[in-house]
Amino acid sequence: MFFVLSKILGFFLHPSNTIAMICLAGALLLLTRWRRAGARVLGVGVVLLLVAGYSPLGSVLLLTLSERFPPWQFNGRAPDGIIVLGGAIDSEVSAARSSLEIDSSAERVVAALELARQYPQARIIYSGGSGNLIANSVAEAPIAGELLARFGVAPDRVVLESKSRTTAENASFTRELVSPKPGEVWLLVTSAFHMPRSIEAFRAVEFDVQAYPVDWRTRGWRDAALPFDRLSSGLARMDVAVHEWAGLLAYRLGGKGAARRPSP
Structure with missing residues (x-):
């Protein structure tokens, strides 16, 4: 409801x-x-x-x-896992065309591929079902899984969460899947403007994640004066x-x- x-x-x-x-x-x-x-x-x-x-x-x-969380900085501790929130792939068009179709938040997928290469021991969690109320529902996560495999990410590193429809469900379903242990470092990849709500949702289910914002959309506060x-x-x-x-x-x-x- x-x-x-x-x-x-x-x-x-x-x-x-x-x-x-x-x-x-x-x-x-x-x-x-x-x-x-x-x-x-x-x-x-x-x-x-x-x-x-x-x-x-x-x-x-x-x-x-978007300015609330700065870019993530490596502090010497490699992440144990990388959580990528859906919203980067147009799953309905991808399914209809049998071709990967990326939308305006494609940076989330790019960041996932870059982080997977930089930290080969980290698990990759892609959380994304379908948030459409009217159109045919096609989950995003399986399509992302195919993309990760195409770029050489080993399938045993990847966990796909395809039931979530909202950010709150991203958080709760992902926590159930990965059962994070105390002391582990988990990165959360999503658009910079979406990060505050995402962090709140993950903290609400007691999943401590570090923000890895992408997809900034602006150059900074100087854009606040430009029509x-x-x-x-x-x-x-x-x-x-x-x-x-x-x-x-x-x-x-x-x-x-x-x-x-x-x-x-």
Whole structure:
């Protein structure tokens, strides 16, 4: 039920969808006797569209998440395991085309391959089922497993978790699979903006992991002062940022995240 509700609410938590609904409501009101109210609603929608699409607000919201965990630094202790969260592979298109299709978070897969080569004794855990509510569900982890094998990662090093649909399930199902021992070092690979919610989810199930952020999307705080040159680019970043902030808040309120603000 939590999963279905989160997906339904998630539609309206994307600013681009909300703005579109506001504009649609204003346009429909123009066809009624409430034309003046419709014009005002439509005007509000247009203003929101311009602010969300061209202003750096989306970058600011994203940076407040992505800058919380710095790049991982090797401290002399090789990791015992590397956990890679799904979201880098378009599993439905990959299955339909019988060809690997990477999406905008492809850095997660690249990091997995690099870390597997650098630390040949580490176990590789790829956690990713299907988070689609309507489309045909095709788990991501098996496709990632084929990719790892194609690049020479020994199958006995790889554990595939393909049931999870959310970040909270990534954490709980992965912990059940690997049963981490005290003192072990586990790296968590995911997008930088997704790392705060991911760390909270893993700490909530008492799995102590070290953040290995990738897929930064910005060059740093200097982007907070730069407007976008395309409406679609600004809207896309705003959608990602607001969706992630909403997910972080929902996890805290729903008890699926840590009680305190996560930090390195």
